[in-house]
Amino acid sequence: MVRDYNNRHALDQKLRGAPKPAHADHLEVGHWQAIATVLAHVGLDAAVERALSSTPDLSLRYCGPGEWLVVSGVDTPVGLMRRLDMLCGTQAHVVDHSDGRVLMRLSGPSARQILAKGIGVDLHPAAFVLCGSTNVLCGHIAINLARTGEDVFELIVSRSFAESLFEDLMTMGRPFDLSAAFSE
Amino acid sequence: MTAYRLSSGGLVDRSKVLSFTFDGRPLRGFAGDTLASALLANDQLLVGRSFKYHRPRGIVSAGPSEPNALVTLGSGARSDPNTKATVAELYAGLTAKSQNRWPSLGFDVGAVNGLLSPFLGAGFYYKTFMWPKQLWEKLYEPVIRRAAGLGRAVLERDPESYEKSWAFCDLLIVGGGPAGLMAALIAGRAGLRVILADEDFRLGGSLLSETETVDGSPASAFAERVVAELQSLDNVTLLSRTTVFGWYDDNVFGAVERVQKHVADPSAKLPTERVWRIAAKRALLATGAEERPLVFGGNDRPGVMMAGAVSTYAERYGVSAGKSVAIFTSGSSGYRTARGLSAKGVTISAIVDSRADASDAAPDGVRVIRSGAVVDTKGRQRLSGIVVERSGFEELIGCDALGMSGGWSPVIHLACQRGARPVWSEELKAFSAPNVGNGLRIVGSANGVYTLSGCLRDGVEKATAIATELGFNAAAAPVPVTETETETEGEPSFAALWYVPGARSKAFVDFQNDVHARDLGLALREGFGHVEHAKRYTTSGMATDQGKLSNINAVGILAGMRGVSPAEVGTTTFRPFYTPVSFGALAGTSRDGHATPTRKSPLHEWARKNGATFVDSGLWFRSAWFPRAGEKTWRESVDREVLNVRANVGLCDVSTLGKIEVFGADAAEFLNRLYCNPMLKLPVGKARYGLMLREDGFVFDDGTVSRFAEDHFFVTTTTAMAGAVMSHMDYCAQVLWPDLKVRFCSVSDQWAQMAIAGPKARDVLQQLIDEDISEAVFPFLAARSMVLRGGINARLFRISFSGELAFELAVPAGYGEAVAEQIMEAGRAHDICAYGVEALNVLRLEKGLLTHAEFDGRVTPDDAGLGRMFSAQKHDFIGKHLSARYGLTAADRMQLVGLKPVDKDKDMRAGAHLLKEGMKPSTLNDQGWVSSAGYSPVLGQHIALAFLKSGRERYGEKIVVWDKLRDHEVVAEVCDPVFVDPENKKLKA
Amino acid sequence: MASLITCPHCGVRPKEEFAIRGDASLVRPAPSASDEAWHDYVYVRANPRGRTVEHWHHVAGCRRFLVVERDTVTHEVYSVVDGAAAAREAQR
Numbered sequence A: 001m002v003r004d005y006n007n008r009h010a011l012d013q014k015l016r017g018a019p020k021p022a023h024a025d026h027l028e029v030g031h032w033q034a035i036a037t038v039l040a041h042v043g044l045d046a047a048v049e050r051a052l053s054s055t056p057d058l059s060l061r062y063c064g065p066g067e068w069l070v071v072s073g074v075d076t077p078v079g080l081m082r083r084l085d086m087l088c089g090t091q092a093h094v095v096d097h098s099d100g101r102v103l104m105r106l107s108g109p110s111a112r113q114i115l116a117k118g119i120g121v122d123l124h125p126a127a128f129v130l131c132g133s134t135n136v137l138c139g140h141i142a143i144n145l146a147r148t149g150e151d152v153f154e155l156i157v158s159r160s161f162a163e164s165l166f167e168d169l170m171t172m173g174r175p176f177d178l179s180a181a182f183s184e
Numbered sequence B: 001m002t003a004y005r006l007s008s009g010g011l012v013d014r015s016k017v018l019s020f021t022f023d024g025r026p027l028r029g030f031a032g033d034t035l036a037s038a039l040l041a042n043d044q045l046l047v048g049r050s051f052k053y054h055r056p057r058g059i060v061s062a063g064p065s066e067p068n069a070l071v072t073l074g075s076g077a078r079s080d081p082n083t084k085a086t087v088a089e090l091y092a093g094l095t096a097k098s099q100n101r102w103p104s105l106g107f108d109v110g111a112v113n114g115l116l117s118p119f120l121g122a123g124f125y126y127k128t129f130m131w132p133k134q135l136w137e138k139l140y141e142p143v144i145r146r147a148a149g150l151g152r153a154v155l156e157r158d159p160e161s162y163e164k165s166w167a168f169c170d171l172l173i174v175g176g177g178p179a180g181l182m183a184a185l186i187a188g189r190a191g192l193r194v195i196l197a198d199e200d201f202r203l204g205g206s207l208l209s210e211t212e213t214v215d216g217s218p219a220s221a222f223a224e225r226v227v228a229e230l231q232s233l234d235n236v237t238l239l240s241r242t243t244v245f246g247w248y249d250d251n252v253f254g255a256v257e258r259v260q261k262h263v264a265d266p267s268a269k270l271p272t273e274r275v276w277r278i279a280a281k282r283a284l285l286a287t288g289a290e291e292r293p294l295v296f297g298g299n300d301r302p303g304v305m306m307a308g309a310v311s312t313y314a315e316r317y318g319v320s321a322g323k324s325v326a327i328f329t330s331g332s333s334g335y336r337t338a339r340g341l342s343a344k345g346v347t348i349s350a351i352v353d354s355r356a357d358a359s360d361a362a363p364d365g366v367r368v369i370r371s372g373a374v375v376d377t378k379g380r381q382r383l384s385g386i387v388v389e390r391s392g393f394e395e396l397i398g399c400d401a402l403g404m405s406g407g408w409s410p411v412i413h414l415a416c417q418r419g420a421r422p423v424w425s426e427e428l429k430a431f432s433a434p435n436v437g438n439g440l441r442i443v444g445s446a447n448g449v450y451t452l453s454g455c456l457r458d459g460v461e462k463a464t465a466i467a468t469e470l471g472f473n474a475a476a477a478p479v480p481v482t483e484t485e486t487e488t489e490g491e492p493s494f495a496a497l498w499y500v501p502g503a504r505s506k507a508f509v510d511f512q513n514d515v516h517a518r519d520l521g522l523a524l525r526e527g528f529g530h531v532e533h534a535k536r537y538t539t540s541g542m543a544t545d546q547g548k549l550s551n552i553n554a555v556g557i558l559a560g561m562r563g564v565s566p567a568e569v570g571t572t573t574f575r576p577f578y579t580p581v582s583f584g585a586l587a588g589t590s591r592d593g594h595a596t597p598t599r600k601s602p603l604h605e606w607a608r609k610n611g612a613t614f615v616d617s618g619l620w621f622r623s624a625w626f627p628r629a630g631e632k633t634w635r636e637s638v639d640r641e642v643l644n645v646r647a648n649v650g651l652c653d654v655s656t657l658g659k660i661e662v663f664g665a666d667a668a669e670f671l672n673r674l675y676c677n678p679m680l681k682l683p684v685g686k687a688r689y690g691l692m693l694r695e696d697g698f699v700f701d702d703g704t705v706s707r708f709a710e711d712h713f714f715v716t717t718t719t720a721m722a723g724a725v726m727s728h729m730d731y732c733a734q735v736l737w738p739d740l741k742v743r744f745c746s747v748s749d750q751w752a753q754m755a756i757a758g759p760k761a762r763d764v765l766q767q768l769i770d771e772d773i774s775e776a777v778f779p780f781l782a783a784r785s786m787v788l789r790g791g792i793n794a795r796l797f798r799i800s801f802s803g804e805l806a807f808e809l810a811v812p813a814g815y816g817e818a819v820a821e822q823i824m825e826a827g828r829a830h831d832i833c834a835y836g837v838e839a840l841n842v843l844r845l846e847k848g849l850l851t852h853a854e855f856d857g858r859v860t861p862d863d864a865g866l867g868r869m870f871s872a873q874k875h876d877f878i879g880k881h882l883s884a885r886y887g888l889t890a891a892d893r894m895q896l897v898g899l900k901p902v903d904k905d906k907d908m909r910a911g912a913h914l915l916k917e918g919m920k921p922s923t924l925n926d927q928g929w930v931s932s933a934g935y936s937p938v939l940g941q942h943i944a945l946a947f948l949k950s951g952r953e954r955y956g957e958k959i960v961v962w963d964k965l966r967d968h969e970v971v972a973e974v975c976d977p978v979f980v981d982p983e984n985k986k987l988k989a
Numbered sequence C: 001m002a003s004l005i006t007c008p009h010c011g012v013r014p015k016e017e018f019a020i021r022g023d024a025s026l027v028r029p030a031p032s033a034s035d036e037a038w039h040d041y042v043y044v045r046a047n048p049r050g051r052t053v054e055h056w057h058h059v060a061g062c063r064r065f066l067v068v069e070r071d072t073v074t075h076e077v078y079s080v081v082d083g084a085a086a087a088r089e090a091q092r
């Protein structure tokens, strides 16, 4: 018995169907993303960070000392694991999180105002800088937040919480007509 | 006798007429009115009944300190009780109802309470209704509740929505009056991130009712100009209709914004109210000052108002409080009101000044009575005259409104909410704000600066200082010029007058709680003279207005009676909230399904498609059982699932287990110290059951540990303790043993995990896997990564929580559903079924396997029959040392046993206690308790796990299972906790 | 209690992101230490008025245990440092 297995997205139930037109404030959910956790060996934080940040199409998200989420839009989960193993396999432990995390991209002129309803961190560009990232509480849910543009934020959430976070974000965005869809 | 709308003037828009109703009566007001100003304009003086005596009451103030004009706005589920008419913004279609009256406002039966007033004095709650106790519930409380009360809370579901938001700024300014606006302007221009919050719907504060000109234009026009400039600045946020209610640690402020309280048809997109948490580097308290009432006989008659409120209604709303207005003042402010009204053509019947000599200018032709005092008021439900006493002579002066002014108190509540006490200022004759550091500065009249020019200057100076402190460049800005103030006004002076002697009738201190001056005297005589005691004894200051008008007079009266300075009496404690905040606003969006987040398993959709009934389990939804056609009760489904697993095979979602990857050269050592059983020598490719203790020796959690490589382990925890175990591991690794080379992270969400259990489990699973998983190659407790046919990376574990031949298969979460479907397809020929957590529970119960129903924090490994797991040989692990203490090793500890009812048809429930036959239920006779119970379809009877004193020595004994809670009693036989397959033949098949 | 804590790894954060474990001055006794030492370590806690050091776990952030030195009366926070660094320091 051999078959192709379907990978079901955590927000499949919420977002399936015809894509709705994106409004000015929009929540885009990455359909397939390779995400891995990298845990630097004790004492090798700086070396690992150097190795990872020198690679162009990997995006590094800070979680805590010696711990990052690495996001790739070009690799498969297996491919990312292989690449990371080559980059820093002797200096760090690498754990696949492609299925365990969901990435959502919130963009638009009201993005900051929307997030301020859940996040107790100053999101002014002078305080939370472009390309900055951090673990943070959004409402009741722990997420990783990154600023990828002046008005663009990426939220990475544990899969089991994804629906809850999605519903919270849509509620927070209601005054601004926040729309949502899977990315193309 | 009549309040009325002046023919011109005010900041209301006379072209926008708004219709509203009060107690069903249709009335009209203008855009820009408050409910109170519109009621006054319609000559509706009587607006409520007092709390205790049901006395008729009218509007007293023009702001948030209002004690009397509390109404219920709206109707049905949307109604809002105890809304202050003085701050409620008028809108078309507003419906308001008066409160605390029956049957009507004009004729109120409860007013007989006034006749009973000798019995309703201070402390009446404590005295009159002390005894007998039983009468409290049956008689006193219902009667009091009905007779004395405010608005009614609504029992329907609140249809409004609410939200919360964080805000961060360099400078928060509380109050948008002259000082606040100037400060915002200076700071805004300098580039600070500024938030200006004001509870009014229009920014400007006292500028809106000011007769003075600023920089050559009317004060209100000046305010408008400043607001327009502030609106044009990106770095300034203006929050009108926003009350800053609390000041918290680290300069975080709480504020509530009434987003849609003032609209008849709220938009579904917007919240009704929004709570802000504002983290401010600096803050300015620009909350102004509160005028004090005078405590004289009959001072609560409708028509008696604060003099400043009379001015505000005239200047801002174009409403005169009466046709003939008298003033009773202890300072210059009363004269100012008189001048303003007079300029608008309103007759001033007299100015009664308590001072012997004063230089204040009265309007031309107005009679001034110096050293005078109002000792009584006349009229029924509205004022018709005042009795003025001077040098022993009394005189009746006709008037239909009285403006009273007893001086001013800075509004400093927020500054005192973090423990600092107000400071008595002999100069200001008021309590002023304590120095609370640079985080929060006090500005304007809240700072005791009572002239307009002074407030404007204070705002400029403080904002400049703050900008400089924070490294901004504040350009020198001129202070706006006021015109006439310096000549005629100067600092308003007043003589402190806490109580007007010679009262002919009740002189009220606290209008809302009906506390009059004599109540305070009684409190003092009965030993409750301390300000905190007097407050509770008399209830002065304990109403919804929290004594905003009354507290200072109560303190002054107590001071006078005790013969000390108000400084010595002190104030009661200031706490958030400054004004009442609705529970809805405080809850925000955290209600219904959003009170806590929910977690969904990657197999949720699979379970749903298979007809699962879900159950809440912590944050998770878990599939409880999978009913099939014809099954009428949950038990039928569960029994079928259990029997099918024992006979054939079943699939259960166990994805909710906590899963942790542990890496590092010291990973084995780390785990060895975490678990009470040995982990160092766990071979690669093997799993082991593990038991974690707390440092006090009791079981913390159980789970499995699998080793994938020398330096790579995979740990599972129970669903319930997943978070706690992870935090415990963080603590151990970081704080206890920071030098161990170990790193770990949760992968609970990465893997969908399913248990495939039953004699045919291998036959089903082998169809998905190329590798040989036979008993010889993949025996009990084998654990390995492998690849499913089709190329899915998976992990397979030969572990069992049912006593059957079983596997747990983990696949990346997204593939969970597809793989589960594939297993069901492969298992069809073997009669596979899906089973839920209820069947899982029965299966483990039949095998005497344990969960947190047993590990309840009072159980040692030995109690649970797992003493063999405790490795005394290990040098150290969490919980080792204290496990050896006497109490945890005593022979008569409660030990795990099984129970079977003697009468096979009887059942047992968890929570029941165990008693020897014939013994009375008592703590002393308690022999133990039932931890888990259920029906075993294999045995065809109920079974239970229990903890029983020295239980393992007592197999065969009969014991009473006593459940008083459910009034249930059964005799059961004590037995081994493993009910099914005690030799584990099926497990290792 | 503080409203905001400045995590050395994450910056200024609201207290909701943290779980407070308690006294950070305790040192886990050696396995061979006396029963009294173990009893004190597990059960006996001071309830200080004034300065105190506590472990705050940044659960929703970096997941590090931090040592927060604060005042139980004024609620002033004097310092926040990483718990592992503090533990290594203490062992030295």
Ligand SMILES: [Zn+2]
Pocket (backbone or CB within 6 Å): C007, C008, C009, C010, C011, C058, C061, C062, C063, C064
């Ligand atoms: Zn942190």
